[in-house]
Amino acid sequence: MNTRNKIASVFMVLCLLLGSSIESRACTRVVYKGPNNTVLTGRTMDFSIEIPANQWIFPRGIKRNGEVGKNSIEWVSKYGSIGVSTWDIAVADGMNEKGLVANLLWLVESNYPSFNKEGDRKGMAISLWAQYVLDNFATVAEAVEELSKESFAIVSDFIPGTDKFTTVHLSISDATGDNAILEYIKGKLVIHHDPSYTVMTNDPPYEQQLAIAKYWENIPGKTFLPGSVTAADRFVRASFFINSIPQTDNTRVAVAGVFSVIRNVSVPYGFEIEGFPNLSTTRWRCVADQKELVYYFETALTPNIFWVDLKKIDFSEKADVRKLDLSDNKTYAGEVSAEFKNSKPLQFLGL
Numbered sequence: 204m205n206t207r208n209k210i211a212s213v214f215m216v217l218c219l220l221l222g223s224s225i226e227s228r229a230c231t232r233v234v235y236k237g238p239n240n241t242v243l244t245g246r247t248m249d250f251s252i253e254i255p256a257n258q259w260i261f262p263r264g265i266k267r268n269g270e271v272g273k274n275s276i277e278w279v280s281k282y283g284s285i286g287v288s289t290w291d292i293a294v295a296d297g298m299n300e301k302g303l304v305a306n307l308l309w310l311v312e313s314n315y316p317s318f319n320k321e322g323d324r325k326g327m328a329i330s331l332w333a334q335y336v337l338d339n340f341a342t343v344a345e346a347v348e349e350l351s352k353e354s355f356a357i358v359s360d361f362i363p364g365t366d367k368f369t370t371v372h373l374s375i376s377d378a379t380g381d382n383a384i385l386e387y388i389k390g391k392l393v394i395h396h397d398p399s400y401t402v403m404t405n406d407p408p409y410e411q412q413l414a415i416a417k418y419w420e421n422i423p424g425k426t427f428l429p430g431s432v433t434a435a436d437r438f439v440r441a442s443f444f445i446n447s448i449p450q451t452d453n454t455r456v457a458v459a460g461v462f463s464v465i466r467n468v469s470v471p472y473g474f475e476i477e478g479f480p481n482l483s484t485t486r487w488r489c490v491a492d493q494k495e496l497v498y499y500f501e502t503a504l505t506p507n508i509f510w511v512d513l514k515k516i517d518f519s520e521k522a523d524v525r526k527l528d529l530s531d532n533k534t535y536a537g538e539v540s541a542e543f544k545n546s547k548p549l550q551f552l553g554l
C-alpha cells in the first residue's frame with residue numbers, strides 16, 4: 204500500500220471511530236497502577252448543564268430498596284462508603300472502605316431491559332446502581348460474579364425537569380487493580396472484565412473503545428496524539444498519559460500525576476460548539492487512592508483540591524449519614540472529614 208493510500212485508510216478508520224462519539228456528553232475515567240500496590244482511579248464529570256454535587260458518608264447497615272415499587276430489590280449495606288451525589292437524587296461516583304471504586308459515565312447507546320412494575324421480575328432504579336456496588340462488594344470479581352446473574356433489572360428514567368433520559372455505563376476498580384466495565388446494549392448486560400481495562404470514556408460502547416486502543420497501540424504517542432474533546436480523542440490521550448507518567452508509590456506525586464492526566468482530557472469551562480450541544484463542560488474531577496483510602500476532589504469553580512481520609516471515618520452501624528454541602532461554590536481545602544454534617548439519608552430517585 205502506498206503512502207497516500209495508507210493516509211486515506213487511517214483517515215477512514217478515524218472517521219468511523221470518532222463518528223460515534225462526536226455528540227456525546229463527555230466524561231473520562233483512568234486507573235493508575237504504581238509500585239507497592241499503589242492504585243488510583245481518577246475521573247472527570249462533564250455535563251452540558253449544571254449538575255449540583257454534594258458528598259455523602261454512608262455507614263454500614265443502611266437498609267435500602269430499589270425504589271421501583273413492590274418489586275424493588277432490598278439490601279443492607281455491608282460496607283461504608285463515600286459517594287458524590289448528582290442533584291441529591293443519585294450517586295455518580297464513590298469509594299467504599301475496602302477500596303472499591305464505582306464511576307457512572309454517560310453512554311448514549313445504553314438500552315436497559317424492559318421492566319413492569321406489576322410483573323414478577325425484581326428491579327432497581329439506575330440512581331442506585333453505583334451505590335449498590337459500593338454497599339455490597341469488596342472486589343471487582345465479587346461484583347462481576349453477582350451482577351452477571353442479572354437477578355434484577357436496571358430501571359432508568361428521565362432526569363427530573365429535563366428531556367434527558369438517563370443512559371449510563373458503570374466502571375468499577377478495586378485495590379488490587381482489577382477493572383470491569385458494565386453496559387446495557389440492546390437490553391442485554393455486557394461485562395468487560397480485565398485488569399488492563401484502565402481507561403474509559405463516555406462513548407462509544409466499550410467494545411469500540413477497545414478497538415480504538417488496538418488501532419492506536421502502534422502509533423507512537425510521543426510523535427502524535429489527537430487533540431480534540433471528542434470521546435475517542437480523549438480516550439487516546441488518557442491511555443497514553445496514564446501509562447507514561449512516573450511509576451511511583453509516593454502518594455503526593457502519584458495523585459498529582461493522575462490529576463494532571465484527567466485535567467489533560469477535561470473540557471474547558473463554558474466551552475461549546477454550535478451544533479454540538481453535547482460536548483460538555485467539565486464540572487468536577489476526583490481521584491480515589493485505593494491503597495491509602497483517600498478520596499480527592501476538585502470542582503471547576505473553586506480553587507482548591509480537598510480530600511477525605513476514609514480511615515478517619517466512623518462507618519459503624521451506629522454512625523449517622525453525613526453530608527458535605529458543596530452548593531453555592533463553597534470552598535474547602537485539605538482533609539475535610541470533620542466538615543461533614545449529620546444529615547437525613549439521601550433519597551434516591553425512583554419510579
